[in-house]
Amino acid sequence: MTASKPGGSRFSGWLAEARTSVAGARLPALMVELPALAALLLAAVGGSRLWALAPAVVALGLLAWTWRRGAAAGTFVVARVLLLACAYLLGAVHGLDPTLAVGVAVAALAVLGEPLLAGMYEAVYPVSANLPGLGSQPDRSPNPGRVALANGAAVLVALVCAFTGLVGGIALAAAAVALGFTAFTGLRVLRAVLARRGREARLHAALTAYEPDFLVHWNAPAGTAYQLAMWLPYLERLGRKFFVLVRNQTNFTEAVALTKVPVVMRMGLNQLDEVIAPSLRAAFYVNTATVNNHVVRYTNLTHIQLNHGDSDKVPSHNPVFRIYDRNFVAGQAAIDRFAANGVRMPAEMFTIVGRPQVENVAIAAGPIASIANPRVLYAPTWAGFYADSNYSSLLVGYDIVKALVARGCSVVFRPHPYSNRSAALAGECARIRALLAEDRRTNGRPHVFGAEAEVAMSVADCFNASDAMVSDVSSVVADYLYSEKPFVMVAVSAPAAQFPETFPLARAAYVIDAHDGRVQGLDAALDDLLGSDPLAATRRDLKKYYLGDIPADRYAQRFLDEASRYL
Template identity: 30%
Template sequence: MPSAGLAPRRVVQLSALLAMFALYAAQLVSASLPYVPVFVAASAAGIALDTYLQYKQPGLLSLLAKVRFDVTVRQLLRDMLILVGLLRIDGIEPMGEQAPLLFALLAVYVLHFGCQAAAVLVRRTRTLPILTRNIDASALRLSAAPPRILARRSSHRMLAFSIPATAGLLLTAATTHAFWGGIGIGLSIVLFGGGMLYLATWLLPKKRALNEAKVMAWLDNWLAEYEPTVAMYFSGGTTSAYQANMWLSTLADADGKPLIVLRERFMVNKIDATDVPIICFPKVASMFSLENSTLKMMLHPANAAKTSQVLRIPTVKHAFINHGESDKLSSCNPYAKAYDEVWVAGPAARDRYQLADVGVEDKDVVEVGRPQLSPIKVASGPAGGDFTTVLYAPTWEGWDGNPGNTSVILAGENIVRHLLADDRVRLIYKPHPMTGSQVPAAGAANERIMAMIREANTRRSGPRPGPEAAAELARRAEALDKLTSTSFRTSADEMEKMLLQGRPDGGRAAAVAEATAAWEEAYWASFPEWEHRIVTEARPAIFGCFNQADVLVSDVSSVVSDWLASEKPYAVANTSGLTEAEFRTGFPTVGAATILAPDADGVPGLLAAVRGESDDVYAEARLELKEHLLGPSDPPSIDRFNAAVRALCARADERRVRMAARGDAEIPAQREDSVEEQVAQAQAAEAAPESEDAVNA
């Protein structure tokens, strides 16, 4: 499936590439003859094609740039061929009319490079050593960004500003009057020169941000004023932000002054709506400002290559909270022993670490429950109504590609086929967003499953909600989008976004939660109860799907552990090759589940139990497993979480007291030397190539 999807794009790219070289060849041949109509047409078509590709096929042009055939070279070649044509056309004096045009065209390129140099200088001055969100950083002299075509899109600028010169030269070729070439080149000179001068105004003190030393001094002052105590540290790729987002509400409710610490610049705007201050430290050296702050502890929802860098800070205690718990090996990663404590939901995870024997001592494991599961509604009895809603939420294939990781490849189509065969089933299919990223067969099976569901919907009919339901959904979506998104200009850069996001509205997170709940209610009400749904967008979230479903079908993953909070029936697909007894023994989270073989023949029996048509033999086991996995309901999870926060902060305080008591006489000059050494070591590690996924859980 992926190769078939890529084929049309490759055909288009190859056709465009052949057309580009054909136009250059036509320019050369028609300029040599000369044959003015073809010469003018080929030259005009060449720059038009190049401009089109800039917007529609940037990937192709990136490949050309890698072989040094970038936009400047292409435009220079195009202009050179036009000058060759002018030399050959009768009626144009090479030394009388063309020489001034040649020198003027050279001036265009000089100004182009001058404009590019100014753009580089402006970008450097606007690249701060840190990025912030929900923090008033106006003292850093933040300003709006220059137009994108001037500051960041050199290829677009080169083509757009060269069009007058090229058009003027082609008119000269058609009419033999150098006047037109002079006018066109003059306009290009004005555009490039004016753009360079306009960019230079961002280098003046009024628009120029503070230098790195002053920025870091400002940060130290802000940290001293805010006095953070607990932070969430996160580093990851573009698709991993959900791992941090699931902890935002819990962090906001944590005892103390919360803070979010990020490492990748792009991640600043990947974090969902929150009132918690956010600081991004792209370079490890700047991150050591935290050592001299009041910060006492950090929470880590994921392992990453850059995690080792923050563990160097001795004044801060670290707790691994994970982004989900399951029976997979990733839920007891040996990297966890690097943290001061490992916070887990319940006794099951504690047992998992001890059985895995990966170096995590039992005294360092703290049970805190799963505070973010509070939105999940608890079951109220067997499924009623005309339709039984089944949520099929398989996980992805994992980094190792083990066929037992996901049911999509071996069992997914069979599961869906059995579910669709029951006229009383409404299916919600929510695949993992990374499905198919490692194993193409998983992506292909996922596409076939979605095709099956769409085809099944065509065979169903019934009453639909009226137009007012769609209008209500649109209204709720608009209200939610206003709260969750910031309207940035297309030219906005990091500094401008810092300026716009610098003053958080109090209670914004609560307003977003309320608007999200209203949107989800409108979303489900906008579809008929008999219609199957495919959910691949971020909204509705998985917990919203939980509350709609009567039963879950999934794989061994954190989805199963979270689902148990609902106390509803669930099934787990066994594609591991193990017997059912071995599967239950090896994966405790499936102990209260209906086990589905790859042929999924157990689906009808599962549905009968959900509807109360047969005994729900796992009802009592689910309650026991819920407490074993998630811990007791009393005290509430958030209370246990905050108790753990206070305890670890107290350990950090105790260490600081001990270190202060020992004094400089016992460990002379250690603090000053250690910080310098840490920064030097961290910078060396940062310069070395590292794989983000090397230790990622």
């Protein structure tokens, strides 16, 4: 089952692929450069200035359209130089004010200086935050985007002067201002680069003086801060000094928003030696990012993989887990999962620590059949990066939520944050939110969705606000098991009859079959979920298997004790 809508536009799919290809990266530039080139040629051979007007207007319009969300210095340089050459030819061929030629040359110099300015600006990146002794962050206020706008305005003025016969001195004045602004911004950027290099020179000394016991290495796509956020409170409860090491500016910004501990950014492999302070004893990881091996190569550290959830998904038994000294897992199920899938790992590489994140999840107070109008959490996962990890039930989610509403249930809807990365899944999320909004307006049921469920509430809050759950193959299912409340799993990647064999946690779930894109067994599953609940005892047994046989009053302490052994 794919994440694309049936009957979707083939052209839109091709365009999406083109945008991510090497050739596709040139497509926007070519769209502007070709009419600019046409304007230049018509200016050279045309008998009238008006001949070059139409393609010049098209080129300028496309420039404005592509810059509508903010100009980027160093882009569309060729197109703008072609337009300036067009203005020069019109001035030379039609006998316009000679100062126009000087204005064109000055404007071209400013435009050609943008790539250098943009390259310098890329070097104005943060080094650290919250680290004592390293001073403030670099000043990124000299935004080259404003330079691009100023130079674009100079190009426009030159063209207007060329087409209308206005005094060329106007174009020269505009170009001089643009060039001056470009040079001034360049000086400010240079100062910021030098300041960054000064902070880098002091980084190792600052970390050495800070004396951290461990670091947390995190590299992930934008919008995945939850991976780090779920572990930070427990790492901070260790009471030991540490810092978060990130590898890109997006993650740096996200990490700084989550914690007051030092955050250090090092992008290149050759920049990592300076962050390995003598006091460091361990490194923790919250995902299996490829660049984790940049830090794993430091053999003087103990490398501990925490991961960001436990599930029966393919990524949860990836052989890459072998590269870590220790894998902290929730329960015996995680260990057996590797063996069951042919991934041989020594027993000493695993440590069962439970899932400390569920310590505040409330246990079911009684049978669900005693609740008159139960509230059901629908928490679908996303489509995954690859076809073999697409377990999302969102494409049939509307039918499931509609059936819940028809039974008088209120719904908490919390999709995976990555759902918005797929147009098809995002569209289904919108349909479900609209359904819940309409039912809440019409029947007054207290549905929870949108920002209220996805931002204001944590996952644990959503668990505690529900009496049952519908999900698919996701780590939230194992976490929900802690509550001992009933749940449904939607079988997307395999028929319902084969589902528990591939995904053992389904032994504790009521299964809805959706492997061929159609919902089957929905009513029977919901009858069991909301009624007699025959799997209650099975859930209690599997809870220990998946989440560890750990006393509830010391549940999170197990992780703290085990982590402290390596510090």
